[in-house]
Amino acid sequence: MKPRTAGLALYAAxxxxxxxxxxxxxxxxxxxxxxxxxxxGFSLRWYSAVLHDSQLTESAVNSLIIAFVATLxxxxxxxxxxxxxxxxxxxxxxxxxxxxxxxxxxxxxxSLLAFYQWIFRFLRVQLxxxxxxxxxxAFSIAYVVIVVIARLRTVDGSxxxxxxxxxxxxxxxxxxxxxxxxxPGVIAAALLAFTVSFDDYVITSLVAGVDxxxxxxxxxxxxxxxxxxxxxxISALIVVGxxxxxxxxxxxxxx
Amino acid sequence: xxxxxxxxxxxxxxxxVVLFLAPxxxxxxxxxxxxxVYGGITSPWTAESYGRLVDPIxxxxxxxxxxxxxxxxxxxxxxxxxxxxxxxxxxxxxNFYLGLVMLPFWTSFLVRTYAxxxxxxxxxxxxxxxxxxxxxxxxxxxxxNDGAVILxxxxxxxxxxxxxxxxxxxxxxxxxxxxxxxLGAKPWATLxxxxxxLSAPGIRAGAILVFIPCLGAYLTPDLLGGGKxxxxxxxxxxxxxxxxxxxxxxxxxxxxxxxxxxxxxxIARGEGxxxx
Numbered sequence: 060m061k062p063r064t065a066g067l068a069l070y071a072a073x074x075x076x077x078x079x080x081x082x083x084x085x086x087x088x089x090x091x092x093x094x095x096x097x098x099x100g101f102s103l104r105w106y107s108a109v110l111h112d113s114q115l116t117e118s119a120v121n122s123l124i125i126a127f128v129a130t131l132x133x134x135x136x137x138x139x140x141x142x143x144x145x146x147x148x149x150x151x152x153x154x155x156x157x158x159x160x161x162x163x164x165x166x167x168x169x170s171l172l173a174f175y176q177w178i179f180r181f182l183r184v185q186l187x188x189x190x191x192x193x194x195x196x197a198f199s200i201a202y203v204v205i206v207v208i209a210r211l212r213t214v215d216g217s218x219x220x221x222x223x224x225x226x227x228x229x230x231x232x233x234x235x236x237x238x239x240x241x242x243p244g245v246i247a248a249a250l251l252a253f254t255v256s257f258d259d260y261v262i263t264s265l266v267a268g269v270d271x272x273x274x275x276x277x278x279x280x281x282x283x284x285x286x287x288x289x290x291x292x293i294s295a296l297i298v299v300g301x302x303x304x305x306x307x308x309x310x311x312x313x314x
Numbered sequence: 315x316x317x318x319x320x321x322x323x324x325x326x327x328x329x330x331v332v333l334f335l336a337p338x339x340x341x342x343x344x345x346x347x348x349x350x351v352y353g354g355i356t357s358p359w360t361a362e363s364y365g366r367l368v369d370p371i372x373x374x375x376x377x378x379x380x381x382x383x384x385x386x387x388x389x390x391x392x393x394x395x396x397x398x399x400x401x402x403x404x405x406x407x408x409n410f411y412l413g414l415v416m417l418p419f420w421t422s423f424l425v426r427t428y429a430x431x432x433x434x435x436x437x438x439x440x441x442x443x444x445x446x447x448x449x450x451x452x453x454x455x456x457x458x459n460d461g462a463v464i465l466x467x468x469x470x471x472x473x474x475x476x477x478x479x480x481x482x483x484x485x486x487x488x489x490x491x492x493x494x495x496x497l498g499a500k501p502w503a504t505l506x507x508x509x510x511x512l513s514a515p516g517i518r519a520g521a522i523l524v525f526i527p528c529l530g531a532y533l534t535p536d537l538l539g540g541g542k543x544x545x546x547x548x549x550x551x552x553x554x555x556x557x558x559x560x561x562x563x564x565x566x567x568x569x570x571x572x573x574x575x576x577x578x579x580x581i582a583r584g585e586g587x588x589x590x
């Protein structure tokens with residue numbers, strides 16, 4: 060190996076450490092018997108504390124429900140939309156989706172809050188799970204469209220023409236020819252939507268009601284008061300959970 | 315085809331109009347109204363909130379946001395470039411390394427920010443370790459300052475520079491590098507005068523992808539800056555909660571949107587089609 064290449068490899072090793080070490084250390088210390096940042100031996104007490112903390116478990120269930128419903132809706136709508144845009148682009152729609160992607164979260168959040176409060180003058184509803192789910196659909200749909208469109212660009216359009224020539228109608232051509240071809244992209248898009256939905260704090264905290272506290276909101280509230288080993292444990296669970304989800308989907312994609 | 319396409323686009327159009335464009339329009343309306351006595355909004359229509367944007371206090375926050383976002387972007391590019399170069403030359407292991415870069419991105423941003431609180435605070439791992447080693451006697455103030463915010467942003471958005479840089483370096487015509495070497499250029503000269511200029515599209519894309527979210531960052535300055543490091547995002551949040559000055563918060567939001575869009579138009583021009 061030339062010295063320059065070796066230097067570059069050494070640098071890359073350092074960069075990978077920088078990216079992974081903080082989460083690794085956090086995960087290791089989630090097994091620490093002590094409340095303080097001094098290693099006192101292996102213990103599962105913080106994991107047991109997570110399971111016995113009803114605020115954490117309830118908010119985790121809320122987060123899962125919200126992420127699941129929002130992902131389902133935005134994946135279906137976003138896939139249909141990507142297909143429509145692939146057939147023929149619509150600059151106003153594509154532009155609006157792009158704009159929603161680059162809009163700072165805090166702006167999306169407060170504008171949704173203002174919108175909900177304005178609507179509530181006319182409807183007898185309050186902030187809650189439904190407002191959070193709608194908000195999550197709104198911000199995750201653009202991610203789905205981008206991922207699915209990227210996949211559609213690799214699809215040979217003449218296959219659909221062949222299906223149409225052979226007597227399929229437009230829906231059948233979509234359903235039985237193109238959709239199966241883009242399915243890995245759709246799954247990847249769903250995974251991305253689930254991740255951004257489950258993780259969101261900024262928008263969610265603005266449009267959530269009293270009964271719809273999510274896991275990031277609870278983690279944030281604890282983190283603002285300082286470091287707490289219970290959060291180390293829940294963080295490790297999130298890291299491992301999402302890490303394995305991504306690895307699983309990667310395997311799914313490549314096979 | 316057109317009927318099916320219309321049916322396919324209609325649901326997303328509805329979501330975009332009702333849950334994105336209409337809320338933005340309401341914010342636009344609010345920004346021209348007057349703050350109510352108990353918060354909220356009231357008539358008359360006025361552009362006063364926009365006038366307050368040039369108040370030195372708020373210009374300082376704007377300047378600070380630009381400075382922090384700019385420093386974070388520069389660091390992301392400097393740190394990301396060699397990594398992208400390494401991955402683009404890694405042969406069959408490329409995808410593995412790219413996966414390593416992206417993996418933290420797939421775990422929660424909040425958790426990644428919290429991890430730095432765990433490491434940097436007064437009784438955090440770094441200060442505890444340094445004190446045990448006897449190198450320092452009092453904890454260093456590592457957390458709750460601009461440096462911690464920049465570190466958190468760089469950590470959070472580094473993958474966003476590595477990917478576009480990798481994409482351009484991957485496509486780079488290797489024969490040009492050989493030509494430079496044949497003509498007597500030293501490796502560093504080749505890097506500075508061939509590789510870096512040719513990866514300009516990747517550098518631009520990476521810069522936009524990092525600078526925009528950093529400029530509007532809310533979570534990182536809030537948790538790692540500890541209220542001392544106020545950026546535009548925190549100012550907006552504050553106007554809608556504690557200060558209860560919705561018209562001004564709306565005006566700041568739109569100013570931020572305007573900056574973001576100007577940047578996109580200025581930098582992405584010549585890039586051809588947008589990402590979509």
